[in-house]
Amino acid sequence: MRKILLTLFLLAVVCARPAAALDAAAVAKLATGEGDEKTNAIAALIAEGDPRALVILEALGAGELQTAGNRVFIVKDGKATDAITGANIASIPPGAEDVVVNNRLRGVVQAALAAASLMSADRSMRLAAAKELAAGADPAVLPLVTKAFEKETDPEVRSLLAQMTATAQLKSGAPEERIAAIRTLAKSQSGNTRTILASVLETEKDDVVKAELQRSLREIDGRLAWHQRAGLAFAGISLGSILLLAALGLAITYGLMGVINMAHGELIMIGAYTTYAVQNLFRGYAPGAFDWYLAAAVPAAFCVSAIVGMVLERGVIRWLYGRPLETLLATWGISLMLIQGMRTLFGAQNVQVVNPAFMSGGIEVFSDIVLPWNRIVIIVFAFAVLAAMWLMLERTRLGLFVRGVTQNRAMASCVGVPTTRVDTWAFGLGSGIAGLAGCALSQIGNVGPDLGQSYIVDSFLVVVFGGVGQLAGTVYAALILGLTNKLLESWSGAVIAKIAVLVFIIIFIQLRPQGMFALRGRAVEAG
């Protein structure tokens, strides 16, 4: 079907007629027809070569086309325009229904639009169109592509088009031409070249060409393997950065202060909910600045979690210093209450946190490897938080006090450090960092009352694995665990990978109870 359509379209482009009035019947069919009627209508519309047809198709692809009776119109941002004439319509007629678009139709529309913009004056549009068509690898577009290739001047678009024309020459042409085509294709970054070459290999008779095909396939396989390794490394670092964020706060409250805070996960959850609340405020009061809600959410999440943490410290944890295992139980109670509290406040369902536009999508490094922006931002964010925390601990007075109190509470107190206040501030800092983690996690996963529960085991393991009381240890532990997990996952599947990592940590700690980076001297026995 798509072939016929595109051939028709080709005709349309080749003998582009001057604009004529749109065929109203075709537009009506487009809106109310069933299955093939719609695709035929698309072909008919394109064959007319009217620029208005493209507008209608774009609206169709975006799901903006509606019908009421025989009228077809486009509804965009609450405003309706007549599909055929483009005239504004005062109000959307009652009983208007969306035109049903399914994936197949959307695919046809996208291909048609891409083919149409291959001749566009705008370079970025041509590039996007070429990418779209290259992914489809539809032989029907080849004549058009060849035509566009002749006219094209931009090198990037040209190379894409060249690959597509090469596909055509694979099956026809002299052996030398075929080999040239194979070489062109082998250089292509496109994901489907391997498939194309492999399918050609099955039918190829000529030995020389066959050898060339096999060589190219090996080359491509080698390249893909590298891409895959790169992708894996990125995935591991990304997972590591998430573990790091989740564990950093704990590295202070547990690692430095020795408080086993089972409600740590819930502080993360509070940070995520704060992000949600800030997002809603922005949506309600400053929709224009919506993309920047994170700028406000980050400090808000920090503050809210820090305050909750400080209240917990003053109210509960303070009374349990020196009794770490009892802290565990009390904070477990707190975590139950916080979870149920969120359920009562926000409902048991997950809430929606939308990625700002700049964090959606990803950079296409290779055609088969896309690095999502949200993950990149989180990696950067994790290290920024780490740097800020390090500066705070090493370069500020509070940090000095915290380190002093950790190392020798009695002595610190003697020289006038207000130890109880330092405890509160330090716990607040750790909790605030948990809030930051929540803010970051809201960008990649669920935001629901149970959010924290899924991170609590992991974050304790990271801190213990790295060595309690050691910031650097936490960082290495998070990255190593992230990478190991992803590496194993690609071999053995996600379930076994997770189990293997846990067993690995258990064995590691049994061999080296102090973690990777052990504190030396007295602190060891005191802990």
Place this chain on the structure above:
Amino acid sequence: MTDSVISDSVLGRMYGPRGWTMLAAAAVVMLVALPVFSLAVAQTSSFHLSAYWVTLIGKIMCYAIVAIAMDLIWGYTGILSLGHGLFFALGGYAFGMYLMREIGREGQYQADLPDFMVFLDWKQLPWQWWNSDQFWWCALLALAVPGLLAYVFGYLAFRSRVKGVYFSIITQALSFAAMLLFFRNDTGFGGNNGFTDFKRVLGFSVTSPETRISLFMITAAILLGTLVLARFVVTSRFGRILTAIRDAEARVAFCGYNTLHYKLAIWTLSAVLCGIAGALYVPQVGIINPSEMSPANSIEIAIWVAVGGRGTLVGPLIGAGLVNGAKSVFTQILPEYWLFALGAIFILVTLFLPQGVVGLLAQVRKRPR
């Protein structure tokens, strides 16, 4: 050391003749009175003990055994395990295998293999199920598997002197890893659905009142036995060394004791007790599933002990009863808010009742107005 003062006073009472009297009284109630109320009293009478109460009390008694086991290792030896849910579940799974085989051809598929295996298109029993139709074998497994795992794990951990919070966290990781393992269908234990739909135990129908009350009585007897055993352990020389390890391990070691053996022994005993409790739990509750191994469950076990009063004998018993009783009640009368109540109890108990309910009782008695 106010800790030991309070617990000693309670202990003193429980270890003397008075303790034996109370034990005997409990035995009479559990083994004679309640069964009579359940079987002999007419269903319409308000003194009738319905199946609901029999299973509920039976379940709580299983929890109480676990709590005592936990108390031995945490309360007396000072090692907090967050993996006791794992040992409990392993015992349950071991005995559950036998119960699954006892279903025979009465499952949904009327096949020789357990339902879930038919479901997965397995043609024969996997190796783990060897001999699982024998009661004695599964009963042995229920003791041996948790015991062996605990022994190996404990040996490695104690030998490299993993202690305190580290130990808690790696036991938690162990339990978590096991949970993930058991969730997999390929592990061969029914995946997420676990074992259910039991029909018979030793040929008796699990739903008949007589079987129920027999299980109830066995559980009660084992609970009392555990209590006696625990009493024996903590009053022995061995128990004193355990307490000494809790209070100052380094000194005990300097005195020439190899603490590894002591810790390992009590740790393994504790795990075996959990296994027994798990094996008793499964036929009464009717299901065993990997979520028993979730970290939350193990933390809860510690909480029963803390609420009751650790380092005492009856404390864990009271704690398991109170917390689970409260849970059963609150989930009914306050379905939306019971977690608040439960959470608040944990916080209040740890803040204001460091010796748990038992400690409180002791104090109230010691300082009359």
Place this chain on the structure above:
Amino acid sequence: MSYRRLFIKRLAAVASVVAASTALSLSLQVPAANAQTKTIKVGVLHSLSGTMAISETVLKDTALMAFEEINAKGGVMGYKIEPVVVDPASNWPLFAEKARQLLTQDKVAAVFGCWTSVSRKSVLPVFEELNGLLFYPVQYEGEEISKNVFYTGAAPNQQAIPAVEYLMSKEGGGAKRWVLLGTDYVYPRTTNKILRAFLKSKGVADKDIDEKYTPFGHSDYQTIVADIKKFAGGGKTAVVSTINGDSNVPFYKELGNQGLKATDVPVVAFSVGEEELRGVDTKPLVGHLAAWNYFMSLKNPENDAFKAKWAAYAKSKKLAAADKPLTNDPMEATYIGIYMWKQAVEKAKSFDVDKVSAAMGGQTFKAPSGFTAKMDEKNHHLHKPVFIGEVKSDGQFNVVWKTPGPVRAQPWSPFIAGNDKKKDEPALMAAKK
């Protein structure tokens, strides 16, 4: 701290413990109080806390709404429904305990509840032993019939198989290769097993089927999405997702961000409905599919009424979701179940389980799906229509395909070996008792 203060503090703690135990003893006296007012107790057994609260809470509210509605219209046979709501807390043994409590202590006439298969498996022996009545409103893997349970959700042939057939069709994109992706537990495993057998019967080779599983609560789908991409290089690929509720958001976010579009690799999910998409930014997901027996976006008078009632109820009860009231398939199934129970009671003129159960067969109800759902005369499952919807940018579904009419459930899938001999009714087991 002085001893006196310490003592006062401890006294306060005792007081709270005493209060708890008083509540305990009070609660034991609650049942049996409403003898003279004509009421009938009905149980609601859905988790309101723990991991399943996310899905089940709303079903509890739906049930309460239906009860309120029935009571406002005079109740069932003149009896007002008195709901007994308990919280099994996503804890499977607690499900069994609560079921026993509802049946023996509260003596409820019927129970509406459960979501996960394991919770149903946990309560099933209790219902069979005490001859109770359970209405189970969620799609499941089949392979079960009990005389004490009525299944108002979909069996695999009412959800999974039509969806795959659609994706194989020209209109659905003509998929040739399949990734079967699920959370590692029984429902995905069984569904995928049925689908694998079905695909093979349609001539799909083993190398064109890739089965993948993730642990519960898995939140990092980077590798999996990359693998899907790689697999899709080999031809038109579709993904069948049986990922459990909570892991869906991370999966879809990853899918969107790695640029896998529905036009290239469509994902059809069986556990993703309007509620699950509440927490997702749906713009990158437009075109991915879900198969259900009901969608909120269906246009018919019954559904309009259902949605309006739910919105009004959520608002009047100040439910957390009131600002964006959503309806979904399990809610509809709960609602149908409650009304069919009412009709069956009125037909049987009794609350007796056996009589009601006998009267259930053949009950019909004009459901919000716009079709008349019918309880099968024999197999305790509903005849339901199947819809396939594509995600729209507003989180609703655009119905792109539907069955011409209600489909009869096949709890014993013909694609599992040995099931052809199974009797499609629970009578056999009942006779054995």
